[in-house]
Amino acid sequence: MKAFAALYQRLDATTRSSVKRAAIVDYLHSADPRDAAHAVAVLSGQRPRRPISATLLREAAAQASDLPLWLLEESYHHVGDLAETLALLLPPPARAEDVALHHWMEQRLPQLARAEAAAQQALLQQWWAAMPQEQRLVFHKLLTGSFRVGVARQTVTQALATALGREPGQIAARMMGRIRPSADLLERLAAAEQPADTLAPYPFALAHALEGAAAELGPATRWQAEYKWDGIRAQLLHRAQAALWSRGEEPLDASFPELLQAAQALPPGCVLDGEIVAWDNEADAVAPFAALQRRLNRRKPGAALRRDVPVRFLAYDLLEQEGEDLRARPLRDRRRALETLLASPPAGIGLSPLLQGDWPRRARWRAQARAARAEGLMLKDRDAPYPSGRPRGPWWKWKLDPYTVDAVLLYAQAGHGRRSGLHSDFTLGVWQDGELVPVAKAYSGLSDAELLRADRWIRAHTRERFGPVRAVAPEQVFELAFEGLRPSSRHKAGLALRFPRILRWREDKPAQQADQLATLQRLLEGQ
């Protein structure tokens, strides 16, 4: 763990990816392969399930440091990071022993997870007493689950490629899906042959938002247009078995068994890229995203739920056919192969239709997108291979224009991490019968300078404090942009905004001129 803690410190001390890469390479060269395997898994975002609740952890830390719980909480609010707060407050260890990372991951953390509450705290006391101070932070990061050190999967991939002397592309392909952190992980990543039994997906192609006019992309015939469905992006594959993967590389097999069954009817050795959508059988159309959410994260959807919320996989790309990787072929070829493959698709799998026509015609498709339960259109270069990651050029999302609303700042709360100490988290409201009712929280959209100015204003105009939350004089108006509305119990207004963000600070506008709740309610009904 000593070497891993040192690696963490090197990663944490810089924002330069070149330095981060070098630090990981150094670590991989010197670490025990068993430890390296776990380090790779953790750094690339594969975190163990939380072995102890935050409450028990805090209590144990309060006891170990002989501090009252409230003081620990207060310190946490100032530091903004639980793992760091605890690392700073605990007394120095009585003795120091170095336990290997793989031992922590394979023995001690599972042991902690299995233990009863009292035993968990006893174990922590025992471990803290023998843990070198500089290892605590990393240890707490492993415990709290929030292992964020600013290392992208890609950084880890590049470091692995350097350390193992392989192409980043090969490493990236082998890192897809779940990583098994066994002692031979590095060997497996470096091996010349891809294991035949893999059910791993391909790296997902992602798109940038289109800025400017679509016509600037060139002739419409070069661009394939489809709806941007409001569902869950996924790869559905059939190799030795069927499998379904989310964009975050989480297996979705358990949640959507009917899609797996459908995939088994496809010829083996094929991988589809597409969108899982909820389906309205009566209307024979896509159902709202909210319906789909009831299916997501279900361990085992019951028959009633499956009947209530039927789903479909709308395919729009074919990445593999008869075991052959098609990604290098131009989209027009892949699309043709996809249409042939799905000429008479199994129940549950559909073909996402193309939206033909020139740019003005496509602008009209886009204008109607909301009625089709789509968020806009996708525009894809027919001559381009399947993109890896999110490059600029081959794929664009041409979303609907967002709605806007002018809302009044009601409450503010301090942020975390980079934002700790700044009141960056705003709750905003609109008018109803002469009162302001909260409709949304928003932070993003202000520059650092504006945030600093807003923080100063908030401190000077606080009316009341509820713990970390301040109620402020209802004077400041912010223009919010959002993608849609839905009924909500979270906010007093009874509705919530989707993807709210601050467009600008309307310092020119008095609070009385902010928007009315009725306006938003009408918008919700009209949607």
Place this chain on the structure above:
DNA sequence: GTTCTGGGCCCTC
């Protein structure tokens, strides 16, 4: 003792 509720986490968008 059983059921309800709220908070934290973690996934989607």
Place this chain on the structure above:
DNA sequence: ATCCGACCGATTCGG
């Protein structure tokens, strides 16, 4: 999802 800001590498600018 969204957004801002920092960094990186390549290209252009200016002395």
Place this chain on the structure above:
DNA sequence: CCGAATCGGTCGGATGAGGGCCCAGAAC
């Protein structure tokens, strides 16, 4: 011609709403 400024592309970090899961503690 070479170093400095600039620019597009990427990456990192901090944040929204909603639903399921899990656990602890309260209510019945």
